[in-house]
Amino acid sequence: MKEIVAADIGGTHVRFAIAEVAGGKVMKLADAVTLETTDYASLQRAWKAFAEQAGRQLPDAIAISFAGPVHGEVLKLTNNPWVIRPAQIAETLEVKDWTLINDFSAVGHAIAQLSPDSLSHLCGPDVPLPTDGIISVIGPGTGLGVAHVLRHKNRYWVNETEGGHIDFAPLDALEDRIVAQLRKRYRRVSAERVVSGPGLNNIYEVLCGLEGGAHRSYDDAALWMAALDGTDGLAVAALDRFCQSLGAVAGDIALAQGGSGVVIAGGIGLRLVDLLGKSGFAQRFVAKGRFESFMAKIPVKMMTHRQPGLLGAAAAFALEHRERTS
Numbered sequence: 001m002k003e004i005v006a007a008d009i010g011g012t013h014v015r016f017a018i019a020e021v022a023g024g025k026v027m028k029l030a031d032a033v034t035l036e037t038t039d040y041a042s043l044q045r046a047w048k049a050f051a052e053q054a055g056r057q058l059p060d061a062i063a064i065s066f067a068g069p070v071h072g073e074v075l076k077l078t079n080n081p082w083v084i085r086p087a088q089i090a091e092t093l094e095v096k097d098w099t100l101i102n103d104f105s106a107v108g109h110a111i112a113q114l115s116p117d118s119l120s121h122l123c124g125p126d127v128p129l130p131t132d133g134i135i136s137v138i139g140p141g142t143g144l145g146v147a148h149v150l151r152h153k154n155r156y157w158v159n160e161t162e163g164g165h166i167d168f169a170p171l172d173a174l175e176d177r178i179v180a181q182l183r184k185r186y187r188r189v190s191a192e193r194v195v196s197g198p199g200l201n202n203i204y205e206v207l208c209g210l211e212g213g214a215h216r217s218y219d220d221a222a223l224w225m226a227a228l229d230g231t232d233g234l235a236v237a238a239l240d241r242f243c244q245s246l247g248a249v250a251g252d253i254a255l256a257q258g259g260s261g262v263v264i265a266g267g268i269g270l271r272l273v274d275l276l277g278k279s280g281f282a283q284r285f286v287a288k289g290r291f292e293s294f295m296a297k298i299p300v301k302m303m304t305h306r307q308p309g310l311l312g313a314a315a316a317f318a319l320e321h322r323e324r325t326s
Contacts, residue, residue: 001027003059004097004317005050008106008309009066011079012037016050017310018059021318026113029314032307037080044092061097062089063317065106065309075100079142099317104145106312107265108137108158110305112149113315118305120273122264123282124298129261136259138163138250139266140199144192148257158316163253164192171248171284174241178206191249195242197268200224203245204238228271243276247284251295255288265303273302 001022006029008015014035020028033053040046043064051058066084068077075084089098101109112135116128129135132151139145146163149156168191170176175194182189182202193199197220204223208215211234218226218235226232227239246264254262262285264276286295305311 002061002321004061004063004314005059006310006314006317007043007047007062007064008032008103008307008313009037009043009064009077009080009082010103010309011067011077014040014043014046015307015310016047017307017314018054019063019310019314021314021321024319024322026311026314026318029307029311032310037082043082043084047093060095061317061321062093062095063099063101063313064089065101065103065313065316067103070100070102070105097317097321099313099320101313101316102160103309104137104139104147105158105160106309106316107139107145107303108147108149108160108312109315109319110308110312111135111137111263111265111303112151112156112158113311114303114305118303119263119301120304122276122300122302123285124262124296124300127299129263129299129301133260134258135261135263136250136254136257137263137265138246138253138269139264140192140196140246140268141266142197144190144196144249145266146253148259156319163256164196165190166252166256167191168194168245169248169252171287174206174210175245177210178203181206181209191252195246195249197224199245200227200235200238200242203241204235207234207238207241224268224271228275239275240279243272243279243281244284246276247279247281248287250281250300251285251288254285254295254298255291260298262298262300263303264300265308269302270304273304276302 018030135149137147144164147160227235
């Protein structure tokens with residue numbers, strides 16, 4: 001058994017938690033401590049603040065999940081001025097071992113080690129995720145995260161992809177109009193232009209144009225609030241269309257990856273946990289022509305774990321350092 005610190009760095013917050021790992025698995029994850037990134041000049045300063053709050057000497061190992069690419073000598077985070085220099089992690093944080101992964105890769109690692117009670121059933125057969133095969137992971141957020149987890153003979157591998165940038169495939173006249181409108185702004189219309197946080201506004205603008213009236217201007221956060229609390233009827237209609245499109249894209253990803261299970265992850269997915277099952281998500285997920293009966297056999301789950309970045313970072317460390325933590 002080895003004690004480590006898991007860190008999840010986002011644009012606004014950095015979260016820390018002490019974890020215990022052994023034999024390639026996370027055995028325990030303590031409650032998270034959340035700090036504002038704008039309050040600290042660097043990861044090192046936030047690390048010291050966490051140590052002060054913990055009131056103890058921190059473990060000599062860290063697993064870091066962050067929003068941004070993990071390759072290069074200097075790593076820049078998305079929507080966060082901090083930079084990470086992998087070659088200096090051991091020295092600046094005074095640790096012996098470390099693991100560094102992309103935030104959506106962390107989601108994949110979390111899914112591989114989640115307990116069943118951290119997954120809510122959405123559609124398809126109400127059975128556990130396969131222990132042998134591919135699990136497709138789709139995470140709508142600021143963009144559209146896509147990954148897959150391959151499980152085989154009690155082992156697993158995670159591969160994050162750029163699947164959110166596949167072309168969006170319209171399935172009816174309304175989606176034809178959405179694509180036509182977006183094509184005026186972008187050379188090509190990817191899935192994440194529709195199925196993401198900002199995508200809801202793109203759908204909303206088209207619906208407003210259909211009714212011929214001037215549409216109310218929302219920022220993305222305000223529009224999501226109006227859609228979820230029902231204060232704007234067109235926002236509610238846009239959200240229903242969003243759920244349908246998410247189902248269609250999730251089905252496309254599962255087909256492309258050969259998925260035998262699907263997990264919807266990310267902050268937006270969690271906000272829709274009570275809505276997706278009542279929407280057209282399931283119908284669009286299976287609507288793949290000759291493969292409809294095949295799609296109907298795939299279990300689709302929603303990840304409800306509140307700290308997947310921390311759990312996934314710790315899981316990635318446990319896997320990478322498996323021989324030393326057994």
